[in-house]
Amino acid sequence: xxxxxxxxxxxxxxxxxxxxxxxxxxxxxxxxxxxxxxxxxxxxxxxxxxxxxxxxxxxxxxxxxxxxxxxxxxxxxxxxxxxxxxxxxxxxxxxxxxxxxxxxxxxxxxxxxxxxxxxxxxxxxxxxxxxxxxxxxxxxxxxxxxxxxxxxxxxxxxxxxxxxxxxxxxxxxxxxxxxxxxxxxxxxxxxxxxxxxxxxxxxxxxxxxxxxxxxxxxxxxxxxxxxxxxxxxxxxxxxxxxxxxxxxxxxxxxxxxxxxxxxxxxxxxxxxxxxxxxxxxxxxxxxxxxxxxxxxxxxxxxxxxxxxxxxxxxxxxxxxxxxxxxxxxxxxxxxxxxxxxxxxxxxxxxxxxxxxxxxxxxxxxxxxxxxxxxxxxxxxxxxxxxxxxxxxxxxxxxxxxxxxxxxxxxxxxxxxxxxxxxxxxxxxxxxxxxxxxxxxxxxxxxxxxxxxxxxxxxxxxxxxxxxxxxxxxxxxxx
Numbered sequence: 001x002x003x004x005x006x007x008x009x010x011x012x013x014x015x016x017x018x019x020x021x022x023x024x025x026x027x028x029x030x031x032x033x034x035x036x037x038x039x040x041x042x043x044x045x046x047x048x049x050x051x052x053x054x055x056x057x058x059x060x061x062x063x064x065x066x067x068x069x070x071x072x073x074x075x076x077x078x079x080x081x082x083x084x085x086x087x088x089x090x091x092x093x094x095x096x097x098x099x100x101x102x103x104x105x106x107x108x109x110x111x112x113x114x115x116x117x118x119x120x121x122x123x124x125x126x127x128x129x130x131x132x133x134x135x136x137x138x139x140x141x142x143x144x145x146x147x148x149x150x151x152x153x154x155x156x157x158x159x160x161x162x163x164x165x166x167x168x169x170x171x172x173x174x175x176x177x178x179x180x181x182x183x184x185x186x187x188x189x190x191x192x193x194x195x196x197x198x199x200x201x202x203x204x205x206x207x208x209x210x211x212x213x214x215x216x217x218x219x220x221x222x223x224x225x226x227x228x229x230x231x232x233x234x235x236x237x238x239x240x241x242x243x244x245x246x247x248x249x250x251x252x253x254x255x256x257x258x259x260x261x262x263x264x265x266x267x268x269x270x271x272x273x274x275x276x277x278x279x280x281x282x283x284x285x286x287x288x289x290x291x292x293x294x295x296x297x298x299x300x301x302x303x304x305x306x307x308x309x310x311x312x313x314x315x316x317x318x319x320x321x322x323x324x325x326x327x328x329x330x331x332x333x334x335x336x337x338x339x340x341x342x343x344x345x346x347x348x349x350x351x352x353x354x355x356x357x358x359x360x361x362x363x364x365x366x367x368x369x370x371x372x373x374x375x376x377x378x379x380x381x382x383x384x385x386x387x388x389x390x391x392x393x394x395x396x397x398x399x400x401x402x403x404x405x406x407x408x409x410x411x412x413x414x415x416x417x418x419x420x421x422x423x424x425x426x427x428x429x430x431x432x433x434x435x436x437x438x439x440x441x442x443x444x445x446x447x448x449x450x451x452x453x454x455x456x457x458x459x460x461x462x463x464x465x466x467x468x469x470x471x472x473x474x475x476x477x478x
Contacts, residue, residue, distance in 0.1 A: 021246035021262065022199065025151065026192035028264040029178045032147050034139045037269055042456075044272045045142045047428050048109050050452045051277055052121035053084075054428075055108045056101035057448075057470060058358055058435035060085045064215045065104060068097050081129045082464035085439075086471040091133045095229040099125030099222035105358055106218065106340045107435070110284035111153045111275045112391035112419075115160035117284060117317070118168040119221070120275055123148035123179050126225035130232070131183040131460040138455030138463065140183050146269040148179030153271040154264075159257040166256055167204040169224045174199050176228035186236055194232040196241030199252065202227060210327040213337035277417040277428065280356040282346040285318035285394065287417070289343060290350050292398040292410040297351060300408050302400070304351050304374060311399040313383040315390040318343065323380035331376060336361040344378035345371065347398075358435065394418065425453070440470045 019027070037045070059065055072089050081094035084101050088094075099122060102108055108121045127144050130136075136144075152175035161170045177198035181191040208220050235241070246252045253259050280290045289312055312323070320326040322343040330342040339345045339361055348371050349360045359365065386395040393413040400408045417423045423431075429449055436445055444466070451463045 020244050020248075021264075022192050022196050022243050023188075024264040025174065025178065025195055026181075026188045029147050029151075029182050029191050029195075030186075030188045032143055032182065032269060034143045037142060037146060041146065041268075041270045041272060042142060043425065044422070045145060046452050046455060047277070047423065047425055048121050048272060048275065049124065049141075049145070049455070050425075050432055050449060051423075051428050052102045052108045052124050053448065053452070053467065054432035054435045055103075055105050056084050056098065056125075057439050057467075058107070059101045059104035060439050060470075062101075062104045064219060065097075065100060068100055068219075072097060081132050082461075082468040084467045084470070086468055088468070091129050091233070092226045092230045094129035094132075095126040096222050096226035097125075098128060099225040100219055101125070103218045103221055105281060105435070106283065107278050107281045107358070109275045109277050111149075111156060111271075112284070112394075113153075113156040113160060114391055116156040116162055116168055116171070117321075118152055118156050118171060120149040120152050120175070120272070122172060122221040122225070123152065123175050125222065126176050126229045127179045127183050128460060128464065130180045130229055132464050134184050136183050136185075136460050138458045138460065141460050141463075142455060143269075144179045144183035146272060147182045148175040149272045149275070150267070150269055151175040151178045153274065154262050154267075158260040158262045159252070161256055162206060164256055165206050167206050167208050167220060169202065169204045169220050170252075170256065172221055172224055173202040173228055176225050177232055180229050180232040181235070184232060184236060186232065190235045192243055193239065193241045194228075194235035196243050196245045197231040197235060197239065198228040198241075199245040200242050201231065203252075203256065209321070209341070212328075212332075213335070213341055215337065217337050217341070273422070274419050276419050277423045277431075279415055279417040279423075279431075280346070280350070281340070281358055281360065282356050283322050283341050283343075285315075286322055286343050286346050287415055288394045288412040289314060289318070289396045289398060290346055290356055291415045292396060292412040293347050293350050293400070294354065295412070296398065296400055296408045296410050297354065302402060302406075302408070304370070306402045306404065307351070307374065307377060308401045308403045310347060310351075310374075310378045311401070312343065312347070312378065312380045312396060314343075314380060314386060314396040315394065316382040316384075316387040317390060318394070318396070319380055319382035322346075323382070325382065330380075333366060333372070333375065336363075336366070339366050342375070343380055344375040347378050348374035389413075393420075436470075444470050 077089040079090035155171035177195045181194045333345045397411040
């Protein structure tokens with residue numbers, strides 16, 4: 001099939017059938033241009049970047065973040081890539097650390113496919129590190145990030161892996177390699193090898209997100225980001241990988257996904273507009289249920305001590321991941337990682353505190369008797385009709401029964417932040433300020449937001465200087 005440029009500037013002589021999937025992907029990556037980004041896509045990219053950076057700054061206190069800092073310090077690295085919150089290190093360690101910050105709160109954006117969910121802004125930390133390393137511009141950042149979003153979202157749609165026991169970082173390996181290759185300005189051959197190395201080396205198991213959750217839930221993608229950044233640098237220096245990693249013997253299709261087809265030659269770079277921003281600091285599939293209970297709380301103002309039970313009907317993906325379905329019991333909650341992936345916990349704490357923000361995951365809050373008692377009154381059931389409407393909607397129905405017999409019900413299909421009701425720049429700035437107020441001064445917050453708003457006019461180094469200037473005292477109470 002002859003290629004059509006669709007704004008990418010591809011040669012009309014390229015034929016999909018003559019190239020492997022990885023070579024087609026590399027062609028797509030190499031051909032992407034900033035000029036192909038529409039004005040709305042550029043705005044949406046800036047919104048996701050500011051949202052992700054807010055999540056990163058708001059995570060400076062995190063225990064695993066401290067551990068990674070200690071790891072970097074132990075190695076004695078003082079490379080030329082800036083760490084968010086101060087300091088510098090080598091490119092792959094910066095990719096690890098900054099990606100861990102962005103991911104730790106579990107508050108960054110999501111892409112919802114029918115059988116897969118991913119967090120495309122997980123790619124930002126690696127692209128920032130590689131971009132600063134290469135002396136790239138804000139325009140380069142936006143282009144490379146759009147490429148990473150496109151690769152990850154298209155693969156999530158066409159080649160889901162969750163049901164086969166693998167983690168969404170499988171598709172992420174291709175996305176990180178693509179985005180980092182783009183911002184390092186690798187040629188098509190080096191890009192193909194970076195993607196091939198990453199695609200074959202990092203096929204992680206879904207156990208990361210099932211059962212008793214650990215720190216690795218938030219660190220699996222940052223680890224991937226660091227490893228794929230290193231793979232791109234190796235490819236830059238001539239290391240080659242298995243180009244037929246997708247369709248070859250014992251490749252991705254053969255070993256995990258089964259046959260699929262993605263037309264990398266067609267389409268645009270607008271997938272970012274199909275992603276969803278979280279309004280509440282909880283797993284993405286919980287957002288409408290939290291919205292529903294807070295709506296009932298505002299409307300009827302009932303005391304939590306009067307609640308007899310909370311019944312939730314929801315789509316099957318939410319039930320299976322956070323509601324006690326396929327991925328394990330969600331009523332035993334003692335850590336942050338378990339709490340933000342427990343629908344009973346987030347609904348109980350929303351009712352008790354009137355919000356679900358980072359402070360709802362402090363250890364003392366999680367273990368308090370009121371929330372532990374109330375989460376035991378929450379019952380979750382899947383509903384077939386709701387499942388059929390996902391992912392175009394995230395429908396749920398919440399019914400709260402009080403001890404005096406009164407019953408309050410609310411059905412919710414979306415919220416402000418869902419891709420059908422996107423957050424404005426102003427709303428994301430509000431979220432950014434709320435998350436980061438303990439860690440950055442008003443002047444620093446304004447400067448970072450202004451830098452993101454004007455990415456076309458600045459370098460990545462200038463943005464990272466602002467982010468590196470925010471220092472957090474670990475002895476200061478959060």
